[in-house]
Amino acid sequence: NPTGEYPNYLSVGTAGFYMTDDDGFLYLVSNNHVLGRSNAANDGESIVQPGTLDLTDSELSLMSTFNELINELEIASVVGVVEILFPNAAGTPNNTVDGAIAQLLQSGREFDDLDRVTYGGSLRGVAPSFSVDSNGALQQSSRVYKVGRTTGYTEGNIVGIAGIANVPYDGGTARFIDQLVIAPTPDNEGDFSDSGDSGSGILNDGHELVGLLFAGNGQHTFANPIDNVMTQIRTATGINSLQVIVGP
Numbered sequence: 469n470p471t472g473e474y475p476n477y478l479s480v481g482t483a484g485f486y487m488t489d490d491d492g493f494l495y496l497v498s499n500n501h502v503l504g505r506s507n508a509a510n511d512g513e514s515i516v517q518p519g520t521l522d523l524t525d526s527e528l529s530l531m532s533t534f535n536e537l538i539n540e541l542e543i544a545s546v547v548g549v550v551e552i553l554f555p556n557a558a559g560t561p562n563n564t565v566d567g568a569i570a571q572l573l574q575s576g577r578e579f580d581d582l583d584r585v586t587y588g589g590s591l592r593g594v595a596p597s598f599s600v601d602s603n604g605a606l607q608q609s610s611r612v613y614k615v616g617r618t619t620g621y622t623e624g625n626i627v628g629i630a631g632i633a634n635v636p637y638d639g640g641t642a643r644f645i646d647q648l649v650i651a652p653t654p655d656n657e658g659d660f661s662d663s664g665d666s667g668s669g670i671l672n673d674g675h676e677l678v679g680l681l682f683a684g685n686g687q688h689t690f691a692n693p694i695d696n697v698m699t700q701i702r703t704a705t706g707i708n709s710l711q712v713i714v715g716p
Contacts, residue, residue, distance in 0.1 A: 474534045480519030482617045484669035484680050485591065486582040487569070487701075490709040494572040494582065496544055497701060498667030499682050504549035504568035506637045511548075515570045516541035519617070521664070544570035548704035554640040562645045565692045565700045566635075566682040569710075583715040585615050588671065590715025595676035597695050598629045598648070611673045612650060614681055616665030624650040624660040624689065626678075633690045635683045648679045648691040661689040670694075677712060 481502030487495045531537045549568040553561035583590045599607050610626040628649030634641050652660040661684045670679035670691045679691030
């Protein structure tokens with residue numbers, strides 16, 4: 469419970485997509501560093517919306533304690549975090565997913581359109597993994613898009629499927645391998661993503677999930693391939709029946 473950090477430490481991120489299980493519970497998926505506080509969160513820890521960085525000074529003054537914040541804005545609680553592995557005495561381990569999942573509250577706010585991505589339409593499922601032919605060309609369309617908290621709707625192209633990213637966190641710099649690398653399309657104004665877009669679902673032109681945005685360097689955005697995300701989220705929760713909520 470980060471009571472000592474609030475309201476001095478404020479954070480924000482993006483909900484990537486929603487899932488459900490065989491018991492009908494609802495979940496949201498984003499990054500470990502968004503929902504899981506970079507390995508520091510405990511199961512049951514509260515998630516609020518909007519993120520604290522988006523609260524005005526007057527709103528912060530009305531919710532000056534962590535308990536007041538939770539009473540007003542809690543929407544979910546953490547149920548699984550994919551651990552980020554950092555360099556240690558044995559060497560530098562490889563990561564493939566920066567992910568976490570929280571269970572939505574079953575009362576209070578209404579969640580009627582969980583299959584929808586703002587401005588982007590309905591999710592149509594989970595895409596097959598990207599692959600290349602003998603010439604190294606993608607066998608699927610490279611065009612992707614996302615809707616994030618900071619840059620909104622942006623379009624990009626997959627320019628790599630085996631990217632390596634060294635990403636700084638509070639606990640050190642973690643190495644990620646086999647990442648999707650995305651560049652903005654020529655007609656996209658500005659970067660494909662920016663701070664606060666972390667956790668966005670990356671969709672292809674068929675409205676299928678292909679990845680989970682987690683980092684960027686100003687030129688390229690990096691995303692965890694969705695098959696790795698699904699596998700490691702299920703492992704982190706022990707809920708093998710978790711499935712992405714899709715539209716009709």
